[in-house]
Amino acid sequence: MTADEILxxxxxxxxxxxxSEAPLKDYPTWTVPxxxxxxxxxxxxxxxxxxxLDMVTATDWSGPxxxxxxxxxPAVTPAAAGAPSATAKDVFEVVYIVSALSTGMRLCLRxxxxxxxxxxxxLYGIFMASDxxxxxxxxxxxxxxxGHPNLKRILTQDDQQGHPLRKDYExxxxxxx
Amino acid sequence: MxxxxxxxxVLEPVFNHANGRLLMPETRYWPTDMWKSPWSLPTYRRGAxxxxxxxxxxxxxxxxxxxxxxxxAPIYSLAExxxxxxxVPAFWIAVVWTFIKGVFVLLAPALNALFAVWWERKIxxxxxxxxxxxxxxxxxxxxxxLADGIKLFLKEDIVPECADKVVHWLAPxxxxxxxxxxxxxxxxxxxxxxxxxxxxxxxxxxxxxVSVMGIIxxxxxxxxxxxxLGGLRSAAQLVSYELPRTFAVLPVxxxxxxxxxxxxxxFQAGYWGGIVPRWFIFYPVVGQVAFIVFLIASVAETNRxxxxxxxxxxxxxxxxxxxxxGMKFALFFLSEFAYVLLSCLLxxxxxxxxxxxxxxxxxxxxxxxxxxxxxxxxxxCFLWFRWTFPRFRVDRLMDFNWKFLLPVSLINxxxxxxxxxxxx
Amino acid sequence: xxxxxxxxxxxxxxxxxxxxxxTSDELINWARTSSVWPLTFGLACCAIEMMAAYASRFDFERxxxxxxxxxxxxxxxxxxxxxxxxxxxxxxxxYKQMPEPKFVIAMGxxxxxGGPFYDSYAVVKGVDKIIPVDVYLPGCPPRPEAxxxxxxxxxxxxxxxxxxxxxxxxxxxxxxxxxxx
Numbered sequence: 001m002t003a004d005e006i007l008x009x010x011x012x013x014x015x016x017x018x019x020s021e022a023p024l025k026d027y028p029t030w031t032v033p034x035x036x037x038x039x040x041x042x043x044x045x046x047x048x049x050x051x052x053l054d055m056v057t058a059t060d061w062s063g064p065x066x067x068x069x070x071x072x073x074p075a076v077t078p079a080a081a082g083a084p085s086a087t088a089k090d091v092f093e094v095v096y097i098v099s100a101l102s103t104g105m106r107l108c109l110r111x112x113x114x115x116x117x118x119x120x121x122x123l124y125g126i127f128m129a130s131d132x133x134x135x136x137x138x139x140x141x142x143x144x145x146x147g148h149p150n151l152k153r154i155l156t157q158d159d160q161q162g163h164p165l166r167k168d169y170e171x172x173x174x175x176x177x
Numbered sequence: 178m179x180x181x182x183x184x185x186x187v188l189e190p191v192f193n194h195a196n197g198r199l200l201m202p203e204t205r206y207w208p209t210d211m212w213k214s215p216w217s218l219p220t221y222r223r224g225a226x227x228x229x230x231x232x233x234x235x236x237x238x239x240x241x242x243x244x245x246x247x248x249x250a251p252i253y254s255l256a257e258x259x260x261x262x263x264x265v266p267a268f269w270i271a272v273v274w275t276f277i278k279g280v281f282v283l284l285a286p287a288l289n290a291l292f293a294v295w296w297e298r299k300i301x302x303x304x305x306x307x308x309x310x311x312x313x314x315x316x317x318x319x320x321x322x323l324a325d326g327i328k329l330f331l332k333e334d335i336v337p338e339c340a341d342k343v344v345h346w347l348a349p350x351x352x353x354x355x356x357x358x359x360x361x362x363x364x365x366x367x368x369x370x371x372x373x374x375x376x377x378x379x380x381x382x383x384x385x386x387v388s389v390m391g392i393i394x395x396x397x398x399x400x401x402x403x404x405x406l407g408g409l410r411s412a413a414q415l416v417s418y419e420l421p422r423t424f425a426v427l428p429v430x431x432x433x434x435x436x437x438x439x440x441x442x443x444f445q446a447g448y449w450g451g452i453v454p455r456w457f458i459f460y461p462v463v464g465q466v467a468f469i470v471f472l473i474a475s476v477a478e479t480n481r482x483x484x485x486x487x488x489x490x491x492x493x494x495x496x497x498x499x500x501x502x503g504m505k506f507a508l509f510f511l512s513e514f515a516y517v518l519l520s521c522l523l524x525x526x527x528x529x530x531x532x533x534x535x536x537x538x539x540x541x542x543x544x545x546x547x548x549x550x551x552x553x554x555x556x557x558c559f560l561w562f563r564w565t566f567p568r569f570r571v572d573r574l575m576d577f578n579w580k581f582l583l584p585v586s587l588i589n590x591x592x593x594x595x596x597x598x599x600x601x
Numbered sequence: 602x603x604x605x606x607x608x609x610x611x612x613x614x615x616x617x618x619x620x621x622x623x624t625s626d627e628l629i630n631w632a633r634t635s636s637v638w639p640l641t642f643g644l645a646c647c648a649i650e651m652m653a654a655y656a657s658r659f660d661f662e663r664x665x666x667x668x669x670x671x672x673x674x675x676x677x678x679x680x681x682x683x684x685x686x687x688x689x690x691x692x693x694x695x696y697k698q699m700p701e702p703k704f705v706i707a708m709g710x711x712x713x714x715g716g717p718f719y720d721s722y723a724v725v726k727g728v729d730k731i732i733p734v735d736v737y738l739p740g741c742p743p744r745p746e747a748x749x750x751x752x753x754x755x756x757x758x759x760x761x762x763x764x765x766x767x768x769x770x771x772x773x774x775x776x777x778x779x780x781x782x
Contacts, residue, residue: 070720156723157686164722176686176725302662311663313635320635321665327632328676333700335673490641495671502673502700 003028003107006048014040020110027097027108034111037096038121038147041109044098045126050107053127054097056134058141060167062115063088069169071177092118092143098127113143122148140165239546246368246545282360282371286515293514294322297560304564325507332503337400340500344398349501349508352391356512356519359384363522364439366545367532377438378430381523382423385478388512389415392487392497395509399500407496410571411487414477417578418484422474424586425467428593429457429527438523442531451537456530463596466589468528470582472558475520477578479513481559483566486574517559518552525551626763633676633702634756640675641668642695645682647709647742654745661745666752672698677755679748680734683711683718684725696732702762706751707734710741717741 007030010017016033017040023029032040044050092113099106113120122145123130134145135154142163145151153160161172215221253274260270295310295318302309310318336345362377364370374380389412396408430436433444447455457464477484488496498509525531529551532544569577612618643651655661655668669675672695684692696705707728710716715726728734735758738751 069722071722155687157689160686160722169722171722174686176689176730298662298667302660305657307657307660308663309660310665313665318663318665324632324635324665325638325667327628328636331629331632332676332702335698335700490670495669495674498674499671500673506674 001048001103003105006044010040010043013043020108024095024097024108024110027106029108029110031110031112034113034120037094037109037111038123038126041096041098041123041126044107048100049102050098050100050105052099052101053123053129053133054099054106055095056123056130056137057095058137058143058165059093059095060115060141060165061087061089061091061093062167065167066170069164069171071171071173090115092141094120094137094143096123117144118142119144119146121146122151124148139163142166236542236546239542242543244367244543244545246366246370249368278371283357285360285365286357286511286518289518290511290514291322291326293517293556294325294510295319296556297563300557300560301564304561329507330504334503334505335500337500339400341398341400344394345500346505348391348395348398349505349512350391351394352388352512353508353515355384355387355391356515359519360515362438363519364442364526364531364548365522366543366548369545370439373437373439375435375437378426378436378441381438381519382419385516385519386415386419388516391512395501396497399497401500403493403495404497404499407487407489407493407499410493411480411497414480414484414487414574417575418474418477418582421470421578421582421586422478424583424590425471425474426527427586427590428463428467428596431590431593431597432457432460438526439531442526442533445530446533448537454530454533454535456528456533458528460596463589463593464528466585466592468524470586470589471524471527472555473582474578475524476559476562477574479516479520479559481513481517482563483568484574485568486571489568491568517556521552521555521559522548524555529555622764629764630760630762633759633762636665636667637677637704637752637755638667638669638675639677639679640672640695640699641670642678643681644684644688645709645711647679647681647712650742650745651679651681651708651748654748659745659749661749661752664749664752672696673700675699676702677704677706677752679706679708680712680728680732681708681742683716684728684731685723686725687723689725689731692728693731704735704755704759705732706736706738706748706755708738708740708748708751709743710739713737713739 007017007019007028014032014036016036018031020029020031041050089112092115094111094113096109096111097106098109111120118141120143122134124134124145124147131148131150132154134148135151137143138145138148138151139153139155139160140163156164157174159174161174162169216225256274257267257270261267298321299309299317310321312318313324314320336342359381361372362370362374362380392411392415393408396404396406396411399405429441433441435441435444445454445456449455449459453459458468480487486492488498493499498506501509525548532548534540534542534547612621615621643649653659655666672678676699678696678699680692696703705728707713711718711724712728715721715724718724719726725731729737736751736755738747740747743751
């Protein structure tokens with residue numbers, strides 16, 4: 001069964017699920033609305049044997065980075081500072097890559113969220129691997145994964161202020177700076 | 178032995194079509210050619226000559242010194258007469274004499290640790306094609322252990338906040354004291370024995386077993402989960418391997434008809450057909466099986482690789498001595514090597530004829546020299562195992578003991594009985 | 602400090618104590634320089650070079666450097682790699698667990714000053730911000746020979762130590778490095 005056939009079967013129940021315009025590498029890339037993320041993955045896991053979650057990550061599309069996010073030298077990105085690029089949108093994009101170990105098929109699913117109070121359903125019950133991946137995305141972008149039982153920082157120190165990979169991140173000096 | 182010297186091969190760079198670069202055809206770091214015939218290297222020959230010279234020199238010194246044990250009795254009677262002439266009571270002479278002998282027994286584990294740690298580090302280094310300690314001391318890092326000991330003696334002694342202070346302080350003592358006491362009935366040569374008691378074998382196994390208490394105390398009192406796990410593993414392991422170790426000696430005791438270690442060693446004097454020594458290791462099947470079981474169980478008893486799960490560095494930080502610093506840690510180390518020496522001495526006495534020479538014409542060397550060389554060769558096996566075998570898993574360790582070693586040692590006892598019946 | 606070193610400086614008041622102390626300094630410093638036991642502890646790519654220094658091509662053990670897995674038995678800590686802020690607390694804790702006299706070698710650019718992660722939100726800019734450092738070793742990563750040179754430099758520093766006046770331990774003996782936050 002090819003990716004297009006799977007997509008056609010899924011589109012019957014999830015009309016918001018469409019093929020993405022910009023595919024990631026050569027993977028079949030779909031765009032999924034935030035509301036149906038968990039249902040789509042449940043279906044993929046149970047019906048189409050996509051049993052391995054490769055990764056969960058996110059992108060901030062809101063233009064160039066804030067120079068104040070660099071604690072030591074604010075002039076580190078002079079070219080980028082203040083010049084919004086053509087692709088800038090006020091969204092986060094959560095990217096899931098999931099594969100079926102039996103057939104070797106790999107899918108990329110994208111989900112756009114508004115930057116303000118971004119939240120997406122957690123995949124915790126379906127893929128156990130999503131536990132730390134979602135914690136990392138939360139740590140770096142502040143995206144809430146609803147239904148995650150232990151959503152707290154995983155990589156940065158506990159008293160970290162803000163989420164470092166957001167484009168509007170401003171570094172607050174801590175006890176080690 | 179070839180005499181040609183290795184000429185360094187001058188290599189021409191060749192064009193590699195895959196990446197369009199000039200490459201050296203042979204870019205190995207290791208001169209593997211010279212390992213084909215190491216005897217062609219002058220340094221190798223020189224090293225072999227130094228080693229042979231050392232062995233021959235030590236043998237010559239041993240021959241020059243001769244037997245020590247039988248000379249002690251005349252010295253004692255002379256000293257006794259001398260002291261009696263000054264009116265010293267005979268009781269006090271005996272006490273002082275016992276004390277002097279005790280000091281020598283005390284020196285055995287201490288000197289052994291000084292030597293064996295250095296030896297272990299050199300052998301582990303050479304097995305990994307390293308050099309080991311080289312710069313400390315006058316010859317090949319010979320004073321390395323002394324420097325380590327002085328440094329450990331001067332380090333801060335940390336007692337953790339959550340430790341059981343008294344038990345934490347007591348644990349190294351409880352480990353070390355049996356490790357010294359256990360040398361009392363063990364012969365170091367002909368008549369070189371502290372206490373020639375008739376229950377020597379039982380005494381050794383009984384007193385040696387007390388050290389487990391110290392290790393459990395160390396693990397429990399440190400207030401550290403790694404220490405506790407190490408202590409518990411050690412307890413399980415030592416109690417289990419005590420059984421096959423003791424059972425392995427039973428055929429030897431049955432054949433010799435005595436528990437006195439010196440008499441067991443003396444029983445093996447003489448040669449079959451004037452060539453094959455009458456050591457227990459050469460008794461068909463029973464001797465070899467008993468020796469192998471005893472060797473494996475001894476390695477396990479001394480917590481050494483491949484049975485070093487109590488201080489497995491990759492799982493528990495340093496096992497039961499995680500929280501011990503400075504001299505207390507050194508005491509644990511000392512007792513570990515004391516038990517290695519004890520196991521080797523016991524194996525030399527039980528299976529290798531003690532002070533008996535392996536061939537009749539080598540009789541001119543004194544018995545203590547043979548004892549020492551057999552002990553050192555067996556100790557080398559301990560160090561050799563360390564770098565040959567990977568570590569056991571905990572459950573496999575127990576399986577190996579209860580399902581293999583113990584039945585084998587029990588069957589071996591029956592086989593020993595049959596052997597006695599055949600011989601009589 | 603150990604019981605021995607705490608009380609050794611009292612010998613100075615006795616007649617001839619100064620000479621005895623000077624002689625014992627020789628012995629103590631010889632023992633310390635000859636057996637530098639580092640902690641088995643690595644943070645990033647510098648740790649690979651540290652492992653190479655222990656292995657057969659370079660063989661740290663020639664100098665008596667023998668890695669110990671537990672901080673209680675270690676003399677020197679090689680801070681080999683990037684010190685992330687999340688790792689800073691464990692490093693301070695391990696440092697406090699080491700017995701006096703203790704030493705620290707900051708290995709590589711990251712441990713010296715943050716290195717390529719100088720501008721990062723997550724990296725401590727130099728391990729000397731959290732623990733006292735004895736030898737700074739530049740390089741990214743330094744070669745094993747460089748690490749050996751750092752240990753030789755540390756040995757030079759150890760040779761200048763004296764038990765006179767109770768200064769037997771690290772240069773921080775006066776302030777007490779254990780009271781560090």
